[in-house]
Amino acid sequence: xxxxxxxxxxxISSSLYFSSIVSAFVPVKFYDYRPAKxxxxxxxxxxxxxxALPFETGSIQSLSCMHVVEHVGLGRYGDxxxxxxDKEAAQELSRVISSGGNLLFVVPVGIPRIxxxxxxxxxxxQVIALFPDLKLKEFSLxxxxxxxxxxxxxxxxxxxxKEQFAxxxxxxxx
Numbered sequence: 001x002x003x004x005x006x007x008x009x010x011x012i013s014s015s016l017y018f019s020s021i022v023s024a025f026v027p028v029k030f031y032d033y034r035p036a037k038x039x040x041x042x043x044x045x046x047x048x049x050x051x052a053l054p055f056e057t058g059s060i061q062s063l064s065c066m067h068v069v070e071h072v073g074l075g076r077y078g079d080x081x082x083x084x085x086d087k088e089a090a091q092e093l094s095r096v097i098s099s100g101g102n103l104l105f106v107v108p109v110g111i112p113r114i115x116x117x118x119x120x121x122x123x124x125x126q127v128i129a130l131f132p133d134l135k136l137k138e139f140s141l142x143x144x145x146x147x148x149x150x151x152x153x154x155x156x157x158x159x160x161x162k163e164q165f166a167x168x169x170x171x172x173x174x
Contacts, residue, residue, distance in 0.1 A: 004102050006062030012050055014066035050089045055096040065093055066106035070119040090130035097174045109160045109168035124157040127170055134172035142167035
C-alpha cells in the first residue's frame with residue numbers, strides 16, 4: 001500500500017484481518033456477500049457480488065481480492081456451480097480498475113487442479129491469462145514449505161511448477 005498510496009483502498013471479500021490492518025493507514029472500503037459489522041474509523045463495509053460489482057467501469061484506483069476467486073463457482077459457500085466463475089470474477093475485477101489503477105490479487109498456485117468443492121489451484125500462466133488487460137508489476141511467492149524459502153519477492157515464475165499448494169501474490173496495473 002505504501003508504494004501505491006491511494007486516497008482509499010477497496011477490497012473484495014479478502015480477510016477482515018487484512019482490511020482492518022490496512023484501514024489503520026489508508027481508508028478501506030470492504031465489500032462481501034456478508035458485510036462486516038465492525039466499528040473502525042477507517043473501514044467502511046458494504047454488500048457486493050463479485051460477479052456483478054456495484055462500481056462504474058474504470059472507477060477504482062486501488063483494489064484487492066485475496067484468496068477469494070479460487071472459490072467462485074464451486075458451490076462451497078452456497079454460490080451456484082459455475083465452471084467459469086473464477087474467470088468471470090477476474091473479468092469483473094479488471095473491469096472496475098481505473099487506468100493506472102492497481103490490483104493486489106492472491107490465489108493458491110502450484111500444479112493446476114480443482115479441489116472440489118473447496119478451491120482451485122492455478123499455474124502462474126493461468127493467473128496471468130485471467131487478466132489480459134492488466135500488466136504484471138510484481139509477483140511474489142510464499143512456498144508451501146518454509147524450507148523452500150519463505151516469502152520470495154520478485155519470484156521466478158518457474159518456482160510455481162515445483163509447488164503443490166503455494167500462495168501466489170500478484171500486483172497488476174492497468
